[in-house]
Amino acid sequence: MSPLSLVPIPSSVHETGGAPLVLDERTRPTGDADAARELTRLIEARTGLRTRELGGDGGAPATAASAIDLRVEPGGAAESYRLRVAEDGATVVGADAAGLFYGVQTLAQLIEPDTEGWVIPAVEIEDAPRFAYRGVMLDVARHFFDVPAVRGYIDRAAGLKFNALHLHLTDDQGWRLHLDSRPALTERASGSSVGGDPGGFYTKDEYRDLVAYAAARHMIVVPEIDMPGHTHAVGLAYPELAEDPVVTEHMLEIVSDYGGEPPAAGEAYDGLAVGFSSLRINDEATYDFVADVFGELASLTPGPYLHLGGDECLGTDPADFAAFVARASAIVADLGKTPVTWHEAGAAGGLHPDTVGQYWGGVTPTDGMDDTARAFVSRGAQVILSPADAVYLDMKPRADSDLGLTWANGPTSVRRAYEWEPADVIDGIGEADILGVEAPLWTETVRTPADIDALAFPRIAAAAEAAWSPATGASDQRTWESFRGRVAGLAGLWDGLGIRFDAADEIDWVR
Known part of the structure; x- marks a missing residue:
């Protein structure tokens, strides 16, 4: 199994082993409008998919399989977030608006191609920054x-x-x-x-x-x-x-x-x-x-x-x-x-x-x-x-x-x-x-x-x-070998975002 392409590595990552969430044109981020807009931008950059209407409760309802709920729930550490992905949907909960934004970035890094098209693996993440x-x-x-x-x-x-x-x-x-x-x-x-x-x-x-x-x-x-x-x-x-x-x-x-x-x-x-x-x-x-x-x-x-x-x-x-x-x-x-x-x-x-x-x-x-x-x-x-x-x-x-x-x-x-x-x-x-x-x-x-x-x-x-x-x-993931494997998988996202990165030969890039 290839490593999840997460950089910086979160505080806690648990792959549940469940079926992934499949992304398609029906995928509709809901909840916080700013976070939904950002996630839609990142999904399109990574996959080319144009997802459904953003945020709020307007528009046609999304199917359960395509729902991504984005919200702020105060109470955690500043800039922290929790993320859950399962076959029936995904949830990102930030302790504040910054934490929700960072959770969205993590979710976008998780997107990967497979035989189904584009998927997000089933995972549970809890994360907060080390330094302010x-x-x-x-x-x-x-x-x-x-x-x-x-x-x-x-x-x-x-x-x-x-x-x-x-x-x-x-x-x-x-x-x-x-x-x-x-x-x-x-x-x-x-x-x-x-x-x-x-x-x-x-x-x-x-x-x-x-x-x-x-x-x-x-x-x-x-x-x-x-x-x-x-x-x-x-x-x-x-x-x-x-x-x-x-x-x-x-x-x-x-x-x-x-x-x-x-x-x-x-x-x-x-x-x-x-x-x-x-x-x-x-x-x-x-x-x-x-x-x-x-x-x-x-x-x-x-x-x-x-x-x-x-x-x-x-x-x-x-x-x-x-x-x-x-x-x-x-x-x-x-x-x-x-x-x-x-x-x-x-x-x-x-x-x-x-x-x-x-x-x-x-x-x-x-x-x-x-x-x-x-x-x-x-x-x-x-x-x-x-x-x-x-x-x-x-x-x-x-x-x-x-x-x-x-x-x-x-x-x-x-x-x-x-x-x-x-x-x-x-x-x-x-x-x-x-x-x-x-x-x-x-x-x-x-x-x-x-x-x-x-x-x-x-x-x-x-x-x-x-x-x-x-x-x-x-x-155990704060090592060079772990990092070089994880950053390799970001090539597709960086390409989609127009980042003209140096394809250093120290990294076995995955494109």
């Missing part, structure tokens, strides 16, 4: 992606039970969100991208559209305005706020390896080197800028988190860096939002104690990165784990891949993306200290939605399992 925060990050600063492209990525991530989209909105190469308080940012600093490609930006209405689209799929948006480094673009718009670039020998080596020109004050930057830019830390005008930017961003963002970056500030004096992130995190907290920073900011003694740290070091920490990550926990906050050599989706999947980079310990295979355990990464940071897992996709080499798919899939599914499913060792 399950994120993906899309860098729209190195290369810009329009609203339809980001919507597509939201759909793909939500289908794997991710509930947060971290948008990296600014970097040395461009500023991607219009703000009324600082209009020169998009007027003067949004037109460039890596390699001289066109830039772009979101209007406030477009950003609101993305927030609403994500919310309809039970995802929050976590916007990032990276500072005090990664701010060369700010200097194009407001030169009085930015220091001149600090060009080191290491940076010149990167320029030599990847092309382009070294950064120059007042000129758009389209290279790959990092760490050369900084805001003017000791100028009060800088903090007026921070307050304007995050104040307007907070008004646009209903989610609880604002990300202020804080990584790779190689051109900033450490004492100045510490002073900056302390003040900037307090500004964000005073807006009623929880600050998020990359783990480097953990070294700052005055960092706001509620600040969440995002760890991007390796699965085996080096260079004191574990110390700075533990500092967040010592203040009573939590961390998000994004180990670069496991869940950075922009790493090459193979050495000969056209897309991606290799700086995070070489290419990252699907197996390496899967075989890590969040609670084992940093000594002293256990289950309760981890807010969740996030899989970033930086876009230095990524230009199109097809490029996004090719780098993200199937490794994004491995990250989804680390974020949602029971811990390694807590389930």
Whole structure:
């Protein structure tokens, strides 16, 4: 018997051995209208079947064999659901709307062809997430992606039970969100991208559209305005706020390896080197800028988190860096939002104690990165784990891949993306200290939605399992061999949804 194609693997799966539910044109999801609409979309993508009228009690009654009941019954854990499939019908019950949505995703993954046509095997599932925060990050600063492209990525991530989209909105190469308080940012600093490609930006209405689209799929948006480094673009718009670039020998080596020109004050930057830019830390005008930017961003963002970056500030004096992130995190907290920073900011003694740290070091920490990550926990906050050599989706999947980079310990295979355990990464940071897992996709080499798919899939599914499913060792299905068998069966669903995934030869794909 082939494994059920369930990713991320649910908390509890029991195949009852009964006859499957046969799907046909009579199949009619009933109950919650939003969930019924989503299931109908997924059934058609997977099978080509056009099912009956959606939701409610209107229309002709469905036969018992084709009924799929979808409903919310409060009382369970947040985002949890129960699912039952038998020959006479199926039921998905969510503890809340998000849980029902995730149960629908699981039900769609179960659809498989057989001699009857299309069936769903008889099964009973109870499921709930391991971590509250399950994120993906899309860098729209190195290369810009329009609203339809980001919507597509939201759909793909939500289908794997991710509930947060971290948008990296600014970097040395461009500023991607219009703000009324600082209009020169998009007027003067949004037109460039890596390699001289066109830039772009979101209007406030477009950003609101993305927030609403994500919310309809039970995802929050976590916007990032990276500072005090990664701010060369700010200097194009407001030169009085930015220091001149600090060009080191290491940076010149990167320029030599990847092309382009070294950064120059007042000129758009389209290279790959990092760490050369900084805001003017000791100028009060800088903090007026921070307050304007995050104040307007907070008004646009209903989610609880604002990300202020804080990584790779190689051109900033450490004492100045510490002073900056302390003040900037307090500004964000005073807006009623929880600050998020990359783990480097953990070294700052005055960092706001509620600040969440995002760890991007390796699965085996080096260079004191574990110390700075533990500092967040010592203040009573939590961390998000994004180990670069496991869940950075922009790493090459193979050495000969056209897309991606290799700086995070070489290419990252699907197996390496899967075989890590969040609670084992940093000594002293256990289950309760981890807010969740996030899989970033930086876009230095990524230009199109097809490029996004090719780098993200199937490794994004491995990250989804680390974020949602029971811990390694807590389930006999939380193994590489189990995962590679289960993800293989998702090829048909992904094809139907138009996902142009990398058919990695580590997986024996079932199409």
